[in-house]
Amino acid sequence: MRRIISILLLGxxxxxxTLSLAKIPFGTPKTKVGRYYIDKGVEETGAxxxxxxxxxxxxxxxxxxxxxxxxxxxxxxxxxxxxxxxxKPERKIEPASLVLYTGCRFLFPLILLFGAYIFVHGHLTPGxxxxxxxxxxxxxxxxxxxxxxxxxxxRGSKLAESLGGLIFVIVGLVGLxxxxxxxMNFLPKGIPNFLxxxxxxxxxxxxxxxxxxxxxxxxxxxxxxESE
Amino acid sequence: xxxxxxLIAVPLGLAFAIPLFGFIxxxxxxxxxxxxxxxxxxxxxxxxxxxxxxPIVVSIGGFPPPFCINLVAGPVGVLFSAIIALVGFLVxxxxxxxxxxxxxxxxxxxxxxxxxGATGVVLTxxxxxxxxxxxxxxxxxxxxxxxxxNRAGIESAVKYLIQGAIGSSLVLIGVALLYGLFGTLxxxxxxxxxxxxxxxxxxxxxxxLITGLGIEGAIFPLNAWLPDAHSSAPSSxxxxxSGIAIEVGIYAVARVIFTVFGASSIFLFLVLLGLLxxxxxxxxxxxxxxxxxxxxxxxxxxxxxxxxxxxxxxSYGVVGGLFQIISHSLSKALLFLAVGYMIYxxxxxxxxTLDGMGKxxxxxxxxxxxxxxxxxxxxxxxxxxxxxxxxxAALAKEEVLFTVLxxxxxxxxxxxxxxxxxxxxxxxxxxxxxxxxxxxxxPIAALIPIGILMILIIVIGVYPRLVTDILNSAASELLNRxxxxxGVLG
Numbered sequence: 187m188r189r190i191i192s193i194l195l196l197g198x199x200x201x202x203x204t205l206s207l208a209k210i211p212f213g214t215p216k217t218k219v220g221r222y223y224i225d226k227g228v229e230e231t232g233a234x235x236x237x238x239x240x241x242x243x244x245x246x247x248x249x250x251x252x253x254x255x256x257x258x259x260x261x262x263x264x265x266x267x268x269x270x271x272x273x274k275p276e277r278k279i280e281p282a283s284l285v286l287y288t289g290c291r292f293l294f295p296l297i298l299l300f301g302a303y304i305f306v307h308g309h310l311t312p313g314x315x316x317x318x319x320x321x322x323x324x325x326x327x328x329x330x331x332x333x334x335x336x337x338x339x340x341r342g343s344k345l346a347e348s349l350g351g352l353i354f355v356i357v358g359l360v361g362l363x364x365x366x367x368x369x370m371n372f373l374p375k376g377i378p379n380f381l382x383x384x385x386x387x388x389x390x391x392x393x394x395x396x397x398x399x400x401x402x403x404x405x406x407x408x409x410x411x412e413s414e
Numbered sequence: 415x416x417x418x419x420x421l422i423a424v425p426l427g428l429a430f431a432i433p434l435f436g437f438i439x440x441x442x443x444x445x446x447x448x449x450x451x452x453x454x455x456x457x458x459x460x461x462x463x464x465x466x467x468x469p470i471v472v473s474i475g476g477f478p479p480p481f482c483i484n485l486v487a488g489p490v491g492v493l494f495s496a497i498i499a500l501v502g503f504l505v506x507x508x509x510x511x512x513x514x515x516x517x518x519x520x521x522x523x524x525x526x527x528x529x530x531g532a533t534g535v536v537l538t539x540x541x542x543x544x545x546x547x548x549x550x551x552x553x554x555x556x557x558x559x560x561x562x563x564n565r566a567g568i569e570s571a572v573k574y575l576i577q578g579a580i581g582s583s584l585v586l587i588g589v590a591l592l593y594g595l596f597g598t599l600x601x602x603x604x605x606x607x608x609x610x611x612x613x614x615x616x617x618x619x620x621x622x623l624i625t626g627l628g629i630e631g632a633i634f635p636l637n638a639w640l641p642d643a644h645s646s647a648p649s650s651x652x653x654x655x656s657g658i659a660i661e662v663g664i665y666a667v668a669r670v671i672f673t674v675f676g677a678s679s680i681f682l683f684l685v686l687l688g689l690l691x692x693x694x695x696x697x698x699x700x701x702x703x704x705x706x707x708x709x710x711x712x713x714x715x716x717x718x719x720x721x722x723x724x725x726x727x728x729s730y731g732v733v734g735g736l737f738q739i740i741s742h743s744l745s746k747a748l749l750f751l752a753v754g755y756m757i758y759x760x761x762x763x764x765x766x767t768l769d770g771m772g773k774x775x776x777x778x779x780x781x782x783x784x785x786x787x788x789x790x791x792x793x794x795x796x797x798x799x800x801x802x803x804x805x806x807a808a809l810a811k812e813e814v815l816f817t818v819l820x821x822x823x824x825x826x827x828x829x830x831x832x833x834x835x836x837x838x839x840x841x842x843x844x845x846x847x848x849x850x851x852x853x854x855x856x857p858i859a860a861l862i863p864i865g866i867l868m869i870l871i872i873v874i875g876v877y878p879r880l881v882t883d884i885l886n887s888a889a890s891e892l893l894n895r896x897x898x899x900x901g902v903l904g
Contacts, residue, residue, distance in 0.1 A: 197415075202621070203587070203893075204590070205614060207591070207594070209593070209611060218597045218598060230477070245542075246475055246501055248542060251550060252546060254426065255549050258554045261520045262557025266561075268517040346432060353424075355427035362419065362423075368423060369475050370475055389626040
């Protein structure tokens with residue numbers, strides 16, 4: 187009985203969403219805000235990656251919020267695991283095989299470099315702070331697999347997270363002081379397609395990349411400690 | 415003029431900076447939330463005279479709306495941000511001494527971020543930005559509910575997390591459908607174009623948004639998470655969740671219905687839903703033996719009353735609903751703060767263990783009594799003028815239906831009175847085991863916020879004129895969609 191009711195309800199919701207979706211003009215240039223971003227994006231923000239110009243300039247305030255959401259998830263997990271932690275049973279860590287150990291040590295700087303490349307070039311090529319940060323965090327996961335006795339410095343990651351968030355807010359406040367608008371792109375936009383262009387966008391993406399990287403690495407670190 | 419964006423940017427920046435202050439001295443950390451909230455309180459109060467003339471619209475990034483995100487600091491937004499800052503400030507002083515164990519640094523960061531999220535929700539004029547701030551508010555409250563790390567805390571946090579996450583996804587789908595239909599996320603811009611599409615295609619996003627936001631607003635039947643979450647969180651967090659988080663949820667529902675959709679056809683539905691929430695909440699509260707669960711269920715009842723009043727959708731009704739939000743924020747925060755140290759002293763949440771508290775903790779018991787009297791709606795406390803306005807609004811409708819409904823609301827108030835008087839009776843007139851000399855009052859850091867809340871409840875109760883200006887113009891902002899749209903888009 188319960189199952190039938192659930193299926194019926196799901197059917198009704200699906201029907202409603204379909205009816206609503208049917209009215210949306212997909213693929214047509216009707217969406218006015220989107221059209222504006224495509225037409226004016228490069229000129230107004232200096233970023234050739236339109237997605238970046240929306241994420242880090244037009245809607246940078248949302249991005250600040252999203253960065254905060256990830257930050258809350260990371261510290262929330264930390265808070266719950268810290269208070270709920272029982273006595274750690276002493277367990278011997280089995281060392282990884284030589285191949286894994288050497289491979290991790292070899293790849294670690296390369297992955298970091300690649301991650302940094304992704305978030306530094308966020309305004310020019312596909313990718314950006316979040317993607318670059320995730321790649322940076324993957325380097326730390328690899329280290330945890332290969333060099334099992336290593337841990338990221340808690341102090342360092344805390345510093346990176348806090349400074350990252352703080353710099354984001356301060357860049358916004360400087361915009362408010364200089365131009366009268368919070369998060370205004372107050373730096374010169376430069377010539378599109380050059381690395382040093384698009385004003386505050388690269389700065390914000392570097393900050394986001396470092397912050398996301400250290401948060402995701404911190405989450406993994408917390409979970410590993412808990413499972414041991 | 416102070417830019418309203420500082421109400422969000424400053425607490426957010428300070429929250430990020432808490433670990434940096436921690437590198438200087440661990441003791442500094444806990445003073446950051448009170449400083450941030452004091453700043454917000456002063457800025458909000460200083461903005462009130464400005465916004466009474468006309469709402470302040472701030473674009474972010476320097477592009478014209480609807481191409482950027484904009485904040486709308488109208489009377490409603492500033493009223494709510496002032497309440498959030500006031501209650502947040504008082505509760506953070508209480509927490510100075512109350513929160514000693516666990517990851518205190520993370521507690522203070524999450525606490526400040528929760529309040530930042532709530533402020534963002536009430537000030538934003540962009541529907542996706544509303545979703546983002548709503549996520550900040552919700553996710554930090556999940557973590558804070560589990561803060562004590564005991565079984566009950568984790569279990570209720572997981573329940574809350576699951577229901578909240580479903581609600582958030584519904585909101586996100588609703589926002590996506592709206593963007594698909596209108597090609598814009600600006601609330602005023604959507605509101606301007608809402609009549610240009612067929613009602614059936616806007617109905618689905620409306621339902622999704624009300625359901626999703628209603629989960630945080632704890633409207634029946636979406637409130638299964640609330641009693642557990644509010645009762646197993648630390649008392650300072652219960653005060654914030656009951657005094658601020660659910661009110662912000664109700665604000666979001668009201669903003670979506672009144673301003674974005676202008677859905678006047680569902681007002682009656684809202685009234686009935688509110689009444690149902692009220693009766694269910696009060697009747698469940700009546701049968702509780704756990705004091706914090708009792709307060710949590712009473713919050714559901716009060717939310718029902720607020721939804722009922724907003725659903726009347728006349729000027730009186732909305733003023734009454736907003737007034738009830740103020741009165742509930744102050745009274746429920748006071749009740750949870752008072753109960754926090756009573757539980758701390760007895761080590762149990764059972765109502766029967768509170769006997770003799772009137773002698774052991776006279777000031778805290780007095781605070782509880784005032785909070786309870788105010789919620790029930792006795793003069794001269796703040797609950798009286800707010801409930802009076804709601805009754806008057808319902809009678810001013812001059813319809814038989816509303817007269818019957820308000821009678822049922824008053825029945826709910828009678829139930830409310832019954833269970834609160836039972837608790838007060840336990841506090842003062844039961845238990846002779848404790849000798850009267852043995853006093854164990856709460857520490858001074860807790861007595862100050864409790865005292866300030868008591869004074870506010872009495873002062874606003876005696877001089878309701880202190881808040882009527884802002885309430886009247888807030889109500890007209892909610893009821894006058896055209897004015898809102900003109901104010902934002904020109």
